[in-house]
Amino acid sequence: xxxxxxxxxxxxxxxxxxxxxxxxAGTLWEEIPEDWVCPECGAPMSLFSPx
Amino acid sequence: xxxxxxxxxLTPDKLCLGMYVVLPTGWLDHPFLLxxxxxxSDSQLKKLKNCDLNTINVDLNQSKLPANWGRETTDLPHPQxxxxxxxxxxxxxxxxxxxxTLIPDELLEALHDSKMxxxxxxxxxxxxxxxxxxxxxESPTAExxxxxxxxxxxxTALILSDDQTASNMxxxxxxxxxxxxxSVNVGVTSIMLAKALFGGSDAxxxxxxxxxxxxxxxxxxxxxxxxxxxxxxxSDDEMRHMxxxxxxxxxxxxxxxxxxxxxxxIILQHHERADGQGYPKQLQDREIHxxxxxxxxxxxxxxxxxxxxxxxxxxxxxxxVLMKEKMADHFDKKMFAEFVNxxx
Numbered sequence: 471x472x473x474x475x476x477x478x479x480x481x482x483x484x485x486x487x488x489x490x491x492x493x494x495a496g497t498l499w500e501e502i503p504e505d506w507v508c509p510e511c512g513a514p515m516s517l518f519s520p521x
Numbered sequence: 522x523x524x525x526x527x528x529x530x531l532t533p534d535k536l537c538l539g540m541y542v543v544l545p546t547g548w549l550d551h552p553f554l555l556x557x558x559x560x561x562s563d564s565q566l567k568k569l570k571n572c573d574l575n576t577i578n579v580d581l582n583q584s585k586l587p588a589n590w591g592r593e594t595t596d597l598p599h600p601q602x603x604x605x606x607x608x609x610x611x612x613x614x615x616x617x618x619x620x621x622t623l624i625p626d627e628l629l630e631a632l633h634d635s636k637m638x639x640x641x642x643x644x645x646x647x648x649x650x651x652x653x654x655x656x657x658x659e660s661p662t663a664e665x666x667x668x669x670x671x672x673x674x675x676x677t678a679l680i681l682s683d684d685q686t687a688s689n690m691x692x693x694x695x696x697x698x699x700x701x702x703x704s705v706n707v708g709v710t711s712i713m714l715a716k717a718l719f720g721g722s723d724a725x726x727x728x729x730x731x732x733x734x735x736x737x738x739x740x741x742x743x744x745x746x747x748x749x750x751x752x753x754x755x756s757d758d759e760m761r762h763m764x765x766x767x768x769x770x771x772x773x774x775x776x777x778x779x780x781x782x783x784x785x786x787i788i789l790q791h792h793e794r795a796d797g798q799g800y801p802k803q804l805q806d807r808e809i810h811x812x813x814x815x816x817x818x819x820x821x822x823x824x825x826x827x828x829x830x831x832x833x834x835x836x837x838x839x840x841x842v843l844m845k846e847k848m849a850d851h852f853d854k855k856m857f858a859e860f861v862n863x864x865x
Contacts, residue, residue: 476761477801478768511768513801519761 473499473518480510481521527582533570536560537590541583542569559585561622564655618660620668625649625656632675643689647705650676654701654735661742663777670732670779673708677731680712687713691864696827696834700741700749703823708735710819717859718815730812732780733787737816740770740788752830764800767792783812791816796850806853814853818860821848837864 473482482488482502487495491509493502499518507514528543536542543557557580560566569577628649631642657669680687691713694706711734712727719725741749744766748759755763771789774780790813793799795806799817809817825840835843841861844852 474761475765477765478772479762479765511772517801 471499472521474521475508475511475513476517476519477513478508478511480508482518528578528580530576530578533572533574533577536566536569536577536579537586538563538566539584539586539590541580541585543578543580544574558627559583562625562652562656564652618656618665619662620664623653623656623660623665623668624672625652628653628672632672632679639683639685640689643686644693646676646679646686647690647693647709650705650708650735651695651699651701654704655699658701658704658739658742661739661773663779666736666739666774666777666779669735673732673735674728676708676735677712677728680709680731681716681727694823694826696823698827698829700738703827704735704738706823706827707737707816707819710822711737711816713863714815714819714856714860715812717863718811718856726781726784729781729784730787733784733812734816734819736770736774736780737788737791737820738766738770739773740766740768743769743773754831764792768801783810786810787812787816789813791820793817794851795853799851811853811856814856818844818852818857821851822860822864 472484474480475482482499484498485495487493487497488506488509489495491506493506502515504515508518538560540560541557542560558565560569627645631637631645631649634642637645653669653672657665680690687709690709694709695702696706708731712731715725715727715730715734719727744763748755748763751759767789771785774785774788787810789801790804790809793802793804793809793813794817795809795814797803797805821844822837822840825835825843826837828834841864844857845861849857
């Protein structure tokens with residue numbers, strides 16, 4: 471499932487991952503380290519909503 | 522052609538951009554500063570159509586109309602030209618404003634004319650500030666933001682230096698649902714509140730602040746049109762998207778390099794609440810910048826006193842009562858008391 475940042479609308483798509491932050495394509499939301507923050511605005515994962 | 526021969530009389534619906542209109546009545550009977558002028562924007566056209574005049578004179582000698590204008594209206598239809606002249610208002614494309622065209626002449630005129638009677642001056646500054654914000658929201662480029670920041674600085678200076686014009690502006694605010702009207706209302710009200718709170722202290726750069734207040738909702742240009750224009754209540758997902766406008770506006774101004782960080786905080790924090798239930802970051806009272814708190818009060822007040830498709834406008838008094846009784850936790854108490862004082 472894709473997750474979207476409530477603060478800036480950035481979308482985390484598991485198919486794409488977030489390579490610039492070291493999250494490989496194919497990484498599920500649940501598998502991302504807890505201290506990961508939104509690459510666009512720095513929001514914590516708790517401020518993301520399922521899309 | 523003599524001058525009188527160049528004047529034609531049209532019903533307002535026949536007007537188009539490029540016409541030099543000569544209004545038949547005095548200043549108080551229409552919302553424009555001048556009785557005659559060249560129609561340069563859609564907002565002027567719209568206003569002309571809405572100002573209850575049955576007919577309007579147009580001076581063709583002073584108009585700047587396309588060469589093919591009038592073939593259909595004054596001559597027999599041209600078989601070679603079945604579509605007729607293109608009406609700019611039918612076009613879907615937004616006008617491209619640039620720093621040269623962005624600022625309404627009438628706004629500059631009213632800002633510079635210190636001899637103008639305060640009531641007329643406040644009316645002119647208010648109504649043409651809305652014109653400026655309309656254009657800026659249509660073309661929010663970095664260079665346009667820069668040009669508007671300069672003129673908002675002059676508006677701020679006027680509000681700070683001329684109490685009579687400023688309180689007149691508070692009295693004449695319109696309460697429609699347009700973002701440009703809301704931007705000007707919140708801008709003017711916030712500057713007045715900042716003035717009341719800070720007095721003559723030079724610890725605050727009021728010109729930067731004024732720009733932050735006027736531009737607090739600029740992030741709405743990046744919200745989807747179906748959400749912005751939705752007449753009813755927003756769904757959860759639409760609300761989530763709408764609530765990204767503070768961050769988007771903040772980022773936009775950061776990229777444009779036009780506002781100080783302190784002033785950009787206004788845009789980011791104007792929906793944060795003292796009880797920690799605001800957005801985007803759910804900041805606690807002590808974490809919210811005083812500038813953000815000022816804008817928040819002015820923003821809520823204007824939202825309550827504005828008409829929406831789903832609710833009637835409240836009177837200023839009703840809005841203040843509701844804010845005091847139902848929303849006291851949202852605001853800084855001392856600041857709210859000052860705001861009530863200002864609105865009395």
